[in-house]
Amino acid sequence: MVRVKVPASIANFGPGFDCIGTAVNLYNFIEMEFSDFPKIEVSGEGQGKISLGEDNLVYRAASTILKKANIEKKLYIRLKNEIPLARGLGSSAACIAGGMIAANLLLGSPFNKEEIINFATEMEGHPDNVVAAIVGGLAISVKVNDRVVYKKLSMPPSLKIVVAIPEFELKTERAREVIPQKVSLKDAVFNIGRTALLVAGICEGDFSLLQVATQDVLHQPYRKSLVPGMEEILEEALAMGMLGCFLSGAGPSVVGLVQEGKAKEVGEFMVGVFEKKGVKARYIILDTCNEGTSIV
Numbered sequence: 001m002v003r004v005k006v007p008a009s010i011a012n013f014g015p016g017f018d019c020i021g022t023a024v025n026l027y028n029f030i031e032m033e034f035s036d037f038p039k040i041e042v043s044g045e046g047q048g049k050i051s052l053g054e055d056n057l058v059y060r061a062a063s064t065i066l067k068k069a070n071i072e073k074k075l076y077i078r079l080k081n082e083i084p085l086a087r088g089l090g091s092s093a094a095c096i097a098g099g100m101i102a103a104n105l106l107l108g109s110p111f112n113k114e115e116i117i118n119f120a121t122e123m124e125g126h127p128d129n130v131v132a133a134i135v136g137g138l139a140i141s142v143k144v145n146d147r148v149v150y151k152k153l154s155m156p157p158s159l160k161i162v163v164a165i166p167e168f169e170l171k172t173e174r175a176r177e178v179i180p181q182k183v184s185l186k187d188a189v190f191n192i193g194r195t196a197l198l199v200a201g202i203c204e205g206d207f208s209l210l211q212v213a214t215q216d217v218l219h220q221p222y223r224k225s226l227v228p229g230m231e232e233i234l235e236e237a238l239a240m241g242m243l244g245c246f247l248s249g250a251g252p253s254v255v256g257l258v259q260e261g262k263a264k265e266v267g268e269f270m271v272g273v274f275e276k277k278g279v280k281a282r283y284i285i286l287d288t289c290n291e292g293t294s295i296v
């Protein structure tokens with residue numbers, strides 16, 4: 001039997017659409033063993049909603065590894081979930097990364113980390129969440145044909161991540177439909193420059209860059225119609241003392257980067273804006289986590 005702990009992730013970190021994600025200290029736990037018949041148990045987030053059949057995302061991710069290793073066996077999987085579903089905190093990436101890593105361990109690790117990253121990216125469709133979930137830290141990833149080239153950066157520990165989580169779900173698939181396939185040169189330059197600033201700011205611990213370096217025009221303007229309140233939170237972020245503010249993954253959660261001491265005030269502000277728009281929400285205060293999926 002194997003047990004792994006896989007972190008949530010905040011993808012599209014600022015201007016890093018589909019390329020930059022950070023792991024955070026909110027986890028799903030996956031226990032896996034071989035069984036005579038498929039069996040899944042769920043507790044925590046998604047209990048009563050998540051499929052208990054072979055179409056379950058963790059089961060499918062694990063089966064992908066078994067198939068690639070030419071093993072035909074059934075699995076008994078127990079899930080203990082802390083990551084809310086379809087809120088922009090990488091729940092699907094956690095299932096894919098965790099399911100694949102657990103299955104690989106169960107088989108005696110026939111695949112290395114790079115191969116798992118490539119398989120997981122293929123299944124998720126974009127590398128930003130899965131790479132952060134697997135390696136931890138702030139993960140910068142690009143796809144080069146069928147493989148992923150990535151670099152992990154450590155995040156400054158003093159940076160607090162406040163996440164306002166609306167009660168409603170927004171599936172990533174739906175949130176990708178609203179993004180245009182073509183962008184202007186002006187918008188491309190906007191995000192390229194800020195992405196470079198973001199990486200420099202994180203590497204040198206220069207938080208004064210973050211306000212500009214977390215801006216985006218590639219996905220947020222198109223997704224604002226799906227997330228009532230997001231635009232108002234972004235507009236007030238600087239006045240509220242946030243170092244940076246952006247949509248978490250594909251939404252609907254919104255992230256505020258703050259120094260310790262500001263987190264509660266910023267969380268209450270963001271929840272208040274959502275509530276004024278008639279959207280029930282809560283907030284949590286997270287730290288980045290520099291460890292990715294680990295064996296427990």
Ligand SMILES: Nc1ncnc2c1ncn2[C@@H]1O[C@H](COP(=O)(O)OP(=O)(O)O)[C@@H](O)[C@H]1O
Nearest residue numbers: 050057081085086087088089090091092171172
């Ligand atoms: N713990 C889980 N076990 C099984 N399936 C899950 C789990 N968490 C998420 N999923 C699947 O992933 C979907 C959400 O994925 P997605 O729309 O990408 O949102 P997110 O932003 O949370 O990754 C859920 O509707 C469900 O099908």
Ligand SMILES: N[C@@H](CCOP(=O)(O)O)C(=O)O
Nearest residue numbers: 011018088089090172249250
């Ligand atoms: N780059 C992806 C990120 C999706 O993150 P999630 O946490 O919402 O699954 C996108 O923007 O579609």
